[in-house]
Amino acid sequence: MKNIQALAGLLAKFFAISLLFVSSVSFANIDVRFVDSMDDSKNTLVLVVNEPGALTGYSKTLNESTEQNFSALLSLNNFTGKFGEVQTLQLIGGFEHVVVVGTQNDLPLTAPELQNLGGKIAATLSSKNKDIEAIILTDNLNAELDDAAAQIAFGYHLRHYSFDKYKASKADGKSSLTFVVNNVSLNQNAYENDLRFLAEGVHFTRDLASEPGMSLYPQAFVERVKEKFKGIDNINIDVLDVRDMEKNNMGALLGVGKGSIHDPRLLVIEYTGAKKGEAPIALAGKGITFDTGGISLKGNDNMWQMKSDMSGAAAVAGTLYAIAQRGEKVNVVGLMPLAENMPAEDAIRPGDVLNTMQGTTIEIMSTDAEGRLILSDAVYYAQQKYKPKMLLNIATLTGSAARALSDEYAALITRDFAFSQQIMQIGEKSGELVWPLPLHPNHFEQIKSDIADIKNSGAGNPGASIGAAVIATFVDEDLPWVHLDIAGVDWLSADIDVAPKGSQGWGVRFMDELVRQNKP
Structure with a gap:
């Protein structure tokens, strides 16, 4: 049955300072x-x-x-x-x-x-x-x-x-x-x-990731972002609704959102701070506004935290806000595929096959491996429409990444280790650390399906790498590509120096530094 939409001092005296400026x-x-x-x-x-x-x-x-x-x-x-x-x-x-x-x-x-x-x-x-x-x-x-x-x-x-x-x-x-x-x-x-x-x-990213799912569904996310960016120069916002997705054959993104009363959206923010026509940096963030697991229903323990399964999309929005407000001389496009993953009579089932914008078909082994599905359509759309010079996707994707790296590092996956080392330096400079995990040719073999082109999970132990391999299937091999799995770092159970417990808004500082180092 479908979920029904809900509504959402001691004052010290001022001190005197003698100064020249x-x-x-x-x-x-x-x-x-x-x-x-x-x-x-x-x-x-x-x-x-x-x-x-x-x-x-x-x-x-x-x-x-x-x-x-x-x-x-x-x-x-x-x-x-x-x-x-x-x-x-x-x-x-x-x-x-x-x-x-x-x-x-x-x-x-x-x-x-x-x-x-x-x-x-x-x-x-x-x-x-x-x-x-x-x-x-x-x-x-x-x-x-x-x-x-x-x-x-x-x-x-x-x-x-x-x-x-x-x-x-x-x-x-x-x-x-x-x-x-x-x-x-x-x-x-x-x-x-x-x-x-x-x-x-x-802070904007933390605000979004802290909101209950009842008040931050896909369209509500869109409205919050539109309001935040109102009046900022060099910004263009586009929103793809169900009809637009159908025209673009985005069956993966549509499929994940089918079980919810809240329709999916693809929110796109274009920031043009450099010359028009200059290839942009593309940032794509997973935006599952609440994740029940769908038909492959999660257990109740800590399911409340799945309100923050859109932390990747929230971080993309926060990064674009910072870049645009300071007027960085660079072109950046942020893509936020948004859906609510719910069980319902018309939700996708394990065993179903989804068509994607690329034309690659995906067999659904688990409806709880949904982030890679919505990102598959988003990253392919980014390449087709915007021809970026670099693509980064960020997502609370797998428990595997959290188990491997705990809360000290986000998982970093690229196509080659030398590039991973460069990206690690961005983490060190930004204060948001990353550590590489492998992407082996065998991981692509493991996601081959018997009845479709690929399957979305169920391919063995290297869960973080398997999730990345699914997304990589939709990314041109010649395009510099960065995959960040932030499942272990997005939510804090205790305070750290620069953030109280809860959402820490992870990824904004990292992506901001990536943009600084790759502007024209």
Whole structure:
């Protein structure tokens, strides 16, 4: 029977800053300022410290002004200064709170490490219903990046998130951050014109992935994205409905959506930031707005989490938002095949055969292997219509990937290992790590069907590779292609530095970095 559609502080006083130059930007209950000097205002002070026994910069000044009480308190609390260690002191040096963050590291800190520091500061300072006003000094940082303060602010914003739409009590705490830096203009530009949009894209992805399936079905996803992109330059949005899919023979995408009262959609966002006609980068994300498993019904344990089975599509939307908002000089097309996988009298069955846009037929071994089906039509459509120079697909595809790599890495599959190594470096630079799994010729042999061209599962143990092989069948062998299986990393059971538990919006930072490195 078909599912019926449902409806969906303690205030610190403002501190005075003496400065030669100041800039600020406000969004999402955060106000960020970059200044070049400060006075001794009595507010929260955040200091980064490399060596507690050899204080420098303002940390040394504070220690001297307190007659070495600052260093004595650090020693009393066994503060070692190791990376990420946090110690909060009260009423010292004229400040109500002094938060000391350890940054001890042999090598200069990378952008992801700086972002993690920002997240640690946010976790230490933030409270849902308390306003935060803090001065942050980064003069002790061992970092070669000129925009180190902006990276810390970015990490703070990533962590400064709460999905409380359905709670009676809403989080309304605000954060006012003032960074004292030498290169004010550079940090201002990096943050205000770039990194804040990336943080907003991650938050938008988390919002989508956190929504209950009752309120975020395919058309609702489309409407949310349209509203988010309203007024952004160089954006064109196209939506393929059932009639359009039928004209394009998208039998795989149509088949997955047959069991739901909510019709499937293919949402396409084109961003033209480079010359018209310049081949785009194509990003395709799995958008199963709720996954029951269909006729191959899942067990009840943790089925609630299947509301986030559209995390790949959500990440594509968040990435396009960040790229378009900062005006990146590149052409990108994002494709989000959207369907709800439900059991019903007209749902597809195991043993059925679906026709695809490519013409390849797929025998259904399990209706719970549906993500590869909707992506098969989407990636082929992307190639036929947009002729991309590179194609990436991202999906919460297999439990196999999660079992192999846990929550430390997303599974990365490409056609050759050398390319995988290049993509791994993108993960390291973005802070979203990937690890390669194989795609062997035998995997394509294993998906051959007795009655159709291929089958969608049931081909042995290498589940993540088998899922990738199905999608690869629809990707030109000469096209640079990246497959990301994010089943193990999209949802957090505990907080990490840059995200509270729940959806972490995984993939936005990765795809954003991929685009940066492959623009004309």
